[in-house]
Amino acid sequence: MSRVVASITLTQGVAEHLRSLIHRGEVGPGDRLPPERVLAEQLGVARMSLRDAIKILQDDGYVEARRGAGGGTFVTELQRPVETWRARMREQVGEFDDIIDYRIALEAHTARLAAARRTQSDLAALRAAIKSLGRGRGVAAFRQADSRFHDALARSAGNARLQTAIHSARGELFTPHDFLMHEGPVEQSRQDHQAIYVAIREGDPDAAESLMRTHIERTRLQLREIVFGRDDSA
Amino acid sequence: MSRVVASITLTQGVAEHLRSLIHRGEVGPGDRLPPERVLAEQLGVARMSLRDAIKILQDDGYVEARRGAGGGTFVTELQRPVETWRARMREQVGEFDDIIDYRIALEAHTARLAAARRTQSDLAALRAAIKSLGRGRGVAAFRQADSRFHDALARSAGNARLQTAIHSARGELFTPHDFLMHEGPVEQSRQDHQAIYVAIREGDPDAAESLMRTHIERTRLQLREIVFGRDDSA
DNA sequence: GGTATAAGATCTGAACCCTGTACCTTTGCT
DNA sequence: AGCAAAGGTACAGGGTTCAGATCTTATACC
Numbered sequence: 001m002s003r004v005v006a007s008i009t010l011t012q013g014v015a016e017h018l019r020s021l022i023h024r025g026e027v028g029p030g031d032r033l034p035p036e037r038v039l040a041e042q043l044g045v046a047r048m049s050l051r052d053a054i055k056i057l058q059d060d061g062y063v064e065a066r067r068g069a070g071g072g073t074f075v076t077e078l079q080r081p082v083e084t085w086r087a088r089m090r091e092q093v094g095e096f097d098d099i100i101d102y103r104i105a106l107e108a109h110t111a112r113l114a115a116a117r118r119t120q121s122d123l124a125a126l127r128a129a130i131k132s133l134g135r136g137r138g139v140a141a142f143r144q145a146d147s148r149f150h151d152a153l154a155r156s157a158g159n160a161r162l163q164t165a166i167h168s169a170r171g172e173l174f175t176p177h178d179f180l181m182h183e184g185p186v187e188q189s190r191q192d193h194q195a196i197y198v199a200i201r202e203g204d205p206d207a208a209e210s211l212m213r214t215h216i217e218r219t220r221l222q223l224r225e226i227v228f229g230r231d232d233s234a
Numbered sequence: 235m236s237r238v239v240a241s242i243t244l245t246q247g248v249a250e251h252l253r254s255l256i257h258r259g260e261v262g263p264g265d266r267l268p269p270e271r272v273l274a275e276q277l278g279v280a281r282m283s284l285r286d287a288i289k290i291l292q293d294d295g296y297v298e299a300r301r302g303a304g305g306g307t308f309v310t311e312l313q314r315p316v317e318t319w320r321a322r323m324r325e326q327v328g329e330f331d332d333i334i335d336y337r338i339a340l341e342a343h344t345a346r347l348a349a350a351r352r353t354q355s356d357l358a359a360l361r362a363a364i365k366s367l368g369r370g371r372g373v374a375a376f377r378q379a380d381s382r383f384h385d386a387l388a389r390s391a392g393n394a395r396l397q398t399a400i401h402s403a404r405g406e407l408f409t410p411h412d413f414l415m416h417e418g419p420v421e422q423s424r425q426d427h428q429a430i431y432v433a434i435r436e437g438d439p440d441a442a443e444s445l446m447r448t449h450i451e452r453t454r455l456q457l458r459e460i461v462f463g464r465d466d467s468a
Numbered sequence: 469g470g471t472a473t474a475a476g477a478t479c480t481g482a483a484c485c486c487t488g489t490a491c492c493t494t495t496g497c498t
Numbered sequence: 499a500g501c502a503a504a505g506g507t508a509c510a511g512g513g514t515t516c517a518g519a520t521c522t523t524a525t526a527c528c
Binding site for chain 2: 503
């Protein structure tokens with residue numbers, strides 16, 4: 001019987017939402033958020049609540065605000081947030097692997113469902129996401145393209161709960177800048193996505209699930225190396 | 235860009251928490267909740283907030299309050315809530331299957347992890363849960379024993395995110411009273427649990443995952459029959 | 469260079485939510 | 499009869515959220 005019921009404020013909720021968008025790469029360095037009045041309207045919250053949320057992200061170094069015409073709220077280069085995230089992952093042992101395991105649970109089965117249910121337009125969205133991983137340079141572009149693919153896949157499965165949970169799990173991760181030190185990971189990722197796409201197009205649930213699992217396990221290793229250092233000591 | 239950020243009140247959160255406990259069978263018909271002052275303390279909320287939550291459950295027919303010494307807040311026979319739930323599942327097409335698919339994603343992988351990580355005390359908890367499915371009669375006893383098993387399993391995987399998500403998904407389902415019309419389902423469930431237990435004890439992730447998947451698929455069919463009627467028309 | 473404009477920054481008051489504390493009422497038990 | 503253990507009520511203070519008005523700053527354009 002009984003466990004604590006946490007109560008987070010609207011402001012915190014909005015801050016987490018925006019932070020997740022940035023972590024997932026849906027908005028990246030240099031991008032401008034919509035004007036406060038507009039964004040508040042879109043999110044369905046009062047402008048004050050949104051401002052408080054933005055204040056939190058400002059303090060954490062995610063965004064900075066510029067006044068005047070042509071001003072707005074801009075995403076920073078994210079160096080400080082990335083370092084903070086990396087430090088947290090190093091401290092809270094097991095947290096990193098828990099998030100990855102959670103992702104595997106959700107996304108492997110999602111890939112399975114997608115293979116059975118995808119429509120033609122789902123396939124088109126997946127193809128587009130793979131294509132954009134080829135173009136663009138830099139972490140920001142990678143984050144975004146990667147996010148697009150996994151999001152398109154979640155959509156294809158047609159299950160709102162899975163999609164929400166996947167967003168939440170992915171929003172807890174954060175690809176550091178030095179992910180692209182070598183060209184390897186990006187190309188590897190592209191190949192993984194391509195293989196998953198084929199399995200889904202061919203309607204092969206077992207392959208889709210298995211490939212997704214392998215893909216995320218590979219991500220685990222690559223990220224782990226960057227976060228914890230090559231041989232665990234540093 | 236942008237999606238709505240919902241803000242639920244503490245009261246609603248507490249109500250959902252308690253509703254989930256009842257749906258999962260952790261407390262059943264006739265059980266008494268802890269005294270308001272105690273429960274409020276345990277949950278970390280003000281007594282008023284808890285009372286408002288209980289008020290909601292009262293209006294929905296989940297609990298009823300009796301005053302005086304030896305009084306308290308008691309779980310009802312749950313007939314009305316079950317009917318309400320069944321009606322909602324019939325109306326919101328796809329909702330039922332989405333919850334089940336979500337459970338499969340979470341619990342199949344959880345079983346896999348559990349097979350690799352379970353400790354001796356995890357195994358003992360699983361055995362105890364299986365045993366209690368053999369005893370007890372009635373839906374309430376079934377709900378509870380079933381819940382105990384799946385909960386013990388989630389614990390064995392040692393991943394807080396998975397455990398929370400599984401609770402949330404299971405809390406959205408509700409085993410109706412006529413689940414026990416025939417003796418079949420309960421015995422079937424017991425055998426499924428037993429087989430999953432063996433796979434986990436033997437440290438066989440593939441078997442554990444596959445058996446869990448099959449088990450929940452079976453649950454889907456049995457529940458569907460009860461919720462939607464035998465041949466889909468009715 | 470001045471001015472219109474598009475932003476962020478501030479302020480206010482009403483409504484609601486949550487908390488803590490005190491007190492009332494009912495009812496079973498000794 | 500009286501005590502104790504419950505739920506039921508009341509209220510004041512503080513925090514959140516909202517809607518709206520107003521102020522300030524910086525750019526872009528004439």
